[in-house]
Amino acid sequence: FVQTFSKNWAMTGWRIGWIEAPTALGQVIENLVQYSTSGSPVFVQRAAVAALDEGESFIAEQIARAAEGRRIVYEGLKATNRVSLSAPVGAFYQFFSVDGREDSRALALDLIDKANVGLAPGLAFGPGGEKGLRLCFARKSSDLTEAVARLQKALMAA
Structure with missing residues (x-):
């Protein structure tokens, strides 16, 4: 262990x-x-x-914050009807792909320009991740709500 x-x-x-x-x-x-x-x-x-x-109370707070972050990101991205994703179970990252977009690096660069949200391109995580993006939701709820709103706008315009 x-x-x-x-x-x-x-x-x-x-x-x-x-x-x-x-x-x-x-x-x-x-x-x-x-x-x-x-x-x-x-x-x-x-x-x-x-x-x-x-540190047990700190861990409990972190878990609650991550659960809320996961909910905000998952539900917000899913609402666009432009992404494929599953709710993460044991991490504070949401991995998703955008329908019709194959190059995760180009998409990440496009979204940082249009939405001002930094996402890790899935190709950085090896074979099978090339089409995906990774978003970290270990942030304040207000930051995540703003980031998801920006992503929604950019994805719906694309």
Whole structure:
């Protein structure tokens, strides 16, 4: 079992986590990670301890915020009748494709110009993603509502 503090406790970039494994693998794991993960700064270690000791309410808030963000984005994009998408289950990204558009890079550039919303082109995620776009909904509801309104307008005009 490998876990990180990055997503659950919003410590992106702090590079701290933990591994639970059978004792017999201890030396193997130590050999693999000793040069790439050792030396976490003290403030990061203290933040990790605080997250474990006091962070359950933060996680609950994050989950509720992500659920609301997912609802706003999914329902807003679906309402255009121009996209193919499924509601994401375990992430804070909505992956979708726009009917009639094959080049996700060109579409992402087009939408940033027309809607002022940054989307990751699906081709960045490997084979099968070439037609899709990824939108992160780990944002305030008001930001997402505005972004979806802009996307709706741009998609309906295209």
